[in-house]
Amino acid sequence: MQKKIEVANTLLDAFPFIKEFRNQTVVIKYGGAAQTQPHLKEQFAKDIVLLYLVGLKPVIVHGGGKRINEYLEKLNIKTQFKDGQRVTTKENMEVVEMVLSGLINKEITSLLNSHGAKAIGISGKDAGFLKAIPKDDGAFGYTGNITSVDSQVLQKLLDEKFIPVIAPIASGESLGHVGYNINADLAASKISVALNAKKVVFLTDTAGVLDKEKNLISTLYKRDIDSLIEDETISGGMIPKVMACLEAINGEVQKAHIIDGRVEHSILLELFTSDGIGTVIRKMD
Numbered sequence: 205m206q207k208k209i210e211v212a213n214t215l216l217d218a219f220p221f222i223k224e225f226r227n228q229t230v231v232i233k234y235g236g237a238a239q240t241q242p243h244l245k246e247q248f249a250k251d252i253v254l255l256y257l258v259g260l261k262p263v264i265v266h267g268g269g270k271r272i273n274e275y276l277e278k279l280n281i282k283t284q285f286k287d288g289q290r291v292t293t294k295e296n297m298e299v300v301e302m303v304l305s306g307l308i309n310k311e312i313t314s315l316l317n318s319h320g321a322k323a324i325g326i327s328g329k330d331a332g333f334l335k336a337i338p339k340d341d342g343a344f345g346y347t348g349n350i351t352s353v354d355s356q357v358l359q360k361l362l363d364e365k366f367i368p369v370i371a372p373i374a375s376g377e378s379l380g381h382v383g384y385n386i387n388a389d390l391a392a393s394k395i396s397v398a399l400n401a402k403k404v405v406f407l408t409d410t411a412g413v414l415d416k417e418k419n420l421i422s423t424l425y426k427r428d429i430d431s432l433i434e435d436e437t438i439s440g441g442m443i444p445k446v447m448a449c450l451e452a453i454n455g456e457v458q459k460a461h462i463i464d465g466r467v468e469h470s471i472l473l474e475l476f477t478s479d480g481i482g483t484v485i486r487k488m489d
Contacts, residue, residue: 218476225475226259228402229362233392233448234312235267236409238465248407249315251471252367256321261362264316264323264369265395267388268308275299288441289339292346292385300385301327304371313369324361327371329383333357334391336374336384348374348384350391353398362399370395389448397455404452405474406445407465412483413438413446424485426453449485460485 232252238244255262269290276283276299284291292300309325316323328334328350336348361368372391374384389406396404413421416437424432429450432438438446442462449460463474463482474480 217478218472221476222258225402227261229261229263229396229399230255230475231263231265231392231396231399231401231404232471233265233267233388233404233406234465235269235388236407236465238407238470239266239268239308240270241466244465244468245315247468248465248471249312249319249321251469252316253319253321254472255475256367262367263358263362263395263399263401264312264367265372265388265392266304266308266312266369267372268304271308272300272303275303286344288444289344289387290347290385291344294346294382297346297382297385301371301373301383304373305329309369309371316367316369321367322365323367323369325369325371326361328374328386328391331357332375334372334374334386334394335377336386337377338384346382346384348376348386350374350386350394353394355395355398358395358399387444387448389445390451393448393452393455393460396452396457396460401452401457403459403461403475404449404457405461405463405471406449407470408445408462409464409466410442410462411464411481412462413442413485421483422480424483426450426485426487429485446485453485453487458486 238248252262281295283296305327313323313325333354335352336350339347339349358368372386372388374386376383411420413424415421452460461474461482461484463470474482
């Protein structure tokens with residue numbers, strides 16, 4: 205009986221958060237171990253379907269860098285990185301689209317649907333809802349920066365009770381253009397702003413933003429970010445994630461979260477508990 209009471213108390217603790225976020229859009233960047241380990245993929249799908257069933261409007265943006273590298277290696281196609289980002293050649297771009305849109309996107313969509321959701325997989329090329337230009341004047345090849353997001357395309361899907369699952373590939377500027385490979389973190393940020401989302405959540409392979417003693421910083425304010433980057437508290441691969449969060453916050457998304465996707469049910473723990481489990485980035489109280 206005690207265990208049943210504990211379950212009921214857990215549900216009651218979640219109730220105010222469910223009530224607050226009902227009918228609100230939450231953009232989730234899905235990547236890292238959560239996207240590659242079978243048991244974590246299963247738990248992720250269940251969590252998203254639960255959000256969907258209790259009235260939230262989840263939008264999934266996924267990456268796939270490791271799988272892209274695997275297929276490039278199998279096909280004996282060289283790839284180059286500059287400042288931690290892929291320099292996407294035209295040959296690379298064909299594989300990027302094949303893996304992101306043709307493989308990973310459909311895997312996620314199928315998994316969500318198998319658990320009772322109504323998910324639909326798309327890329328930014330569909331209806332041209334993501335448009336981009338070359339990053340740094342072409343220094344990164346067909347890696348691009350998003351110039352516009354047609355939010356009406358996604359909003360119509362949400363209005364019809366679909367969960368959009370988005371491969372971060374954008375349309376080019378000319379007829380027949382192969383498109384652009386977009387960083388999934390930045391795509392999630394841009395999409396969250398365009399949809400006026402309540403939150404954007406980034407699943408990573410770390411607990412969140414850590415201080416110099418490797419302790420979790422549970423709340424991080426916009427005003428503190430520059431100094432933390434300057435003193436190298438925030439460094440390496442965490443910098444682009446924090447900058448993506450900052451872009452979302454500057455675009456009036458209420459909160460941005462960086463959480464550990466290796467923890468089962470991390471999304472539920474972050475959204476539906478008072479303490480959460482990761483780092484929340486916000487302007488001010």
